Amino acid sequence: MQPNSQHFKANATAALHQPNLQAALKQLELGFVAGRARCYEGLPEFEALRERAESVLNHTLENLDAYLLEYEARVVEAGGQVHWASTPQEAREIVLRICRDADARSVIRGKSMIGEEIGINDALEGAGFEVTESDLGEYILQLGKEPPSHIVAPAIHKTKDEISDLFFDHHQALGFSERLTDRSALVAEARQVLRTRFLDADVGMTGANFLIAETGSNVIVTNEGNGDLSCTLPRVQIVTAAIDKVVPTLEDASMLLRLLARSATGQEITAYTTFSTGPRREPDADGPREYHVVLIDNQRSEMLGSELRPMLRCIRCGACMNHCPVYGRVGGHSYGWVYPGPMGSVLTPVMVGLDEAGHLPNACTLNGRCETVCPVRIPLPDLLRGLRARQHQQRLNSASARWALGAWAWVARRPRLYQFLTGMAMPIMARLGRKSGRFSRMPLAGGWTRVRDLPAPQGSTFQAQWQKRGRNGS
Amino acid sequence: MSSAKEQVLARIRAANGGAADPAIARARIEAHARQIEPAFDDDLADRFLAKLEAAAATVARVSAEDRVVTEIEAYLERNGLDQKIVAGDEAVLRQLDWPPGFTVEQRVPRGDDVIGLTSALCGIAETGTLMLTSAAGRPTSLNFLPDYHVVVLRRAQLVARMEDAWDKLRAEPGAMPRTVNFISGPSKTADVEQTVEYGAHGPRCLHVVLIDG
Numbered sequence A: 001m002q003p004n005s006q007h008f009k010a011n012a013t014a015a016l017h018q019p020n021l022q023a024a025l026k027q028l029e030l031g032f033v034a035g036r037a038r039c040y041e042g043l044p045e046f047e048a049l050r051e052r053a054e055s056v057l058n059h060t061l062e063n064l065d066a067y068l069l070e071y072e073a074r075v076v077e078a079g080g081q082v083h084w085a086s087t088p089q090e091a092r093e094i095v096l097r098i099c100r101d102a103d104a105r106s107v108i109r110g111k112s113m114i115g116e117e118i119g120i121n122d123a124l125e126g127a128g129f130e131v132t133e134s135d136l137g138e139y140i141l142q143l144g145k146e147p148p149s150h151i152v153a154p155a156i157h158k159t160k161d162e163i164s165d166l167f168f169d170h171h172q173a174l175g176f177s178e179r180l181t182d183r184s185a186l187v188a189e190a191r192q193v194l195r196t197r198f199l200d201a202d203v204g205m206t207g208a209n210f211l212i213a214e215t216g217s218n219v220i221v222t223n224e225g226n227g228d229l230s231c232t233l234p235r236v237q238i239v240t241a242a243i244d245k246v247v248p249t250l251e252d253a254s255m256l257l258r259l260l261a262r263s264a265t266g267q268e269i270t271a272y273t274t275f276s277t278g279p280r281r282e283p284d285a286d287g288p289r290e291y292h293v294v295l296i297d298n299q300r301s302e303m304l305g306s307e308l309r310p311m312l313r314c315i316r317c318g319a320c321m322n323h324c325p326v327y328g329r330v331g332g333h334s335y336g337w338v339y340p341g342p343m344g345s346v347l348t349p350v351m352v353g354l355d356e357a358g359h360l361p362n363a364c365t366l367n368g369r370c371e372t373v374c375p376v377r378i379p380l381p382d383l384l385r386g387l388r389a390r391q392h393q394q395r396l397n398s399a400s401a402r403w404a405l406g407a408w409a410w411v412a413r414r415p416r417l418y419q420f421l422t423g424m425a426m427p428i429m430a431r432l433g434r435k436s437g438r439f440s441r442m443p444l445a446g447g448w449t450r451v452r453d454l455p456a457p458q459g460s461t462f463q464a465q466w467q468k469r470g471r472n473g474s
Numbered sequence B: 001m002s003s004a005k006e007q008v009l010a011r012i013r014a015a016n017g018g019a020a021d022p023a024i025a026r027a028r029i030e031a032h033a034r035q036i037e038p039a040f041d042d043d044l045a046d047r048f049l050a051k052l053e054a055a056a057a058t059v060a061r062v063s064a065e066d067r068v069v070t071e072i073e074a075y076l077e078r079n080g081l082d083q084k085i086v087a088g089d090e091a092v093l094r095q096l097d098w099p100p101g102f103t104v105e106q107r108v109p110r111g112d113d114v115i116g117l118t119s120a121l122c123g124i125a126e127t128g129t130l131m132l133t134s135a136a137g138r139p140t141s142l143n144f145l146p147d148y149h150v151v152v153l154r155r156a157q158l159v160a161r162m163e164d165a166w167d168k169l170r171a172e173p174g175a176m177p178r179t180v181n182f183i184s185g186p187s188k189t190a191d192v193e194q195t196v197e198y199g200a201h202g203p204r205c206l207h208v209v210l211i212d213g
């Protein structure tokens, strides 16, 4: 997908004026956020689990080359093949080659963020393959030709009405002549349409929530069972997975699964958690004849060597965006690429470039909620601050921002001047805003005052108050 | 030019300040130590069934094996279903004595089969989860294609946690099966306006029969 992150501000402004989106985002708060809180209430081990998860994943990253090689050896022993790709381009070429070699015509996909990251659907369709997304949310987006707006619930921004229209438009050719408005009828129709796609597909593609070094297995978690049909019915299975998905053992995966579903959807466990290992064994009754894994780097090894290393612990639960006040207002599409919210604001600049996605690390109030809820304790605000620093070093922020920061830094290094200037500014601002106690317009701060007021300062500066208190000894 | 694999590994090693010692990874895998496991002390069967029900599965407890068929008959009746079943080839199912009128076939299911009947390797009490493994007489598609999935297992097959299930699997002969399915309720989706609907792609209904004796 073409990144559109440089238009974050315009995207966000538009999003603020879409009532349907605002209602959906509100619902997210009532659903996922409340569900997660309920779940963890019943789990006194939560903090201990987070700490252990962090340390297990840190250990894995420290020994990543060794675990990847162990994993690869087990896949090969089980009769599967592992393909390595440095870039999205290489990954796409590998997938296309596997599909061509298998004489495939149709591909069924289970939802996977790495698939979005490498743009696999466009590549497959461009090469003449028939591609169907099987996750209901992704299927809706495929019909609407839209990118996901959430990593767990990709179509949260779509209303039932819009889905009714999409199904009506696309399913008439398949013999469904009624425009359905009932939620369960819509789900049932999609089930019927997709059932034949599952049965007809030559290739099933999924991502992986984890790869297990101990056994060479890939793990997928779903509630719909679509990923499971995708990797069971077609004769070829392709797993696309990033190199940071590997964990050492089945026990490690079990621990992380306890955190994943709770953090993602507020479930203790999803309806389906599936471990697949190699192709079908003789004399298994079903399962694919070929099993391929495409291991994708795409900048992750660079992140490993940088201050962004903790980001590689991410288990893609989405909790950081569910709890982000910015995401909660502007929605996923504003971020302009595959990964939205706090985790996306770290990943997007790395994967599509800081020049394209420079707004994202700045679209953050550093309130820290994301870090507090992250099940693997990724210090997202620190990482975002780090990216802002990179931006400044690479002179990618705007000239006015650089000038303002420079001027502030110059003054701030001169304490007397700083006190003098702020001491002067306070009474002036208090006076100007004395009528209502707030400003509804302010030069240089239009972005703020267009949508809300800026409170006028009350009393003297913090430093002046502090000094006074110190003198009084209170 | 070196292969993509060599390049990826070289970059990882550069980032980590050198190659990892494979012995460290191997030792950790060998030990496969358990991590933090949530504490609970409920009765395994009670917890297992309660968790399944909370996830919208239906459950039944029968006192002995010879009650299973009656229970399934009643279940089909309740749901207005034909007595046509596709079943897995498993010890506990082979012993069932079906009354006349039932068609029970052992085969890979088709897209329009209505009822799938299987057992499970074990049931996990912590989360109310069934663990099913693939094999010659146990097609994975049987767990996903039919609208109704009925699972029969004995109380002795219950374990406390997923880690116990792994131990059980490791004690079985042979390597890791091609597919291990953990199933904790019927198929569902919340992709239409964040409201749960059952029967997205997998079974609309999951019915678990526990033989308590």
Ligand code: SF4
Binding pocket: A263, A313, A314, A315, A316, A317, A318, A319, A320, A321, A343, A370, A373, A374, A375, A376, A377, A378, A380
């Ligand atoms: S950064 Fe943390 S909270 Fe956000 S998706 Fe990743 S693991 Fe979840």
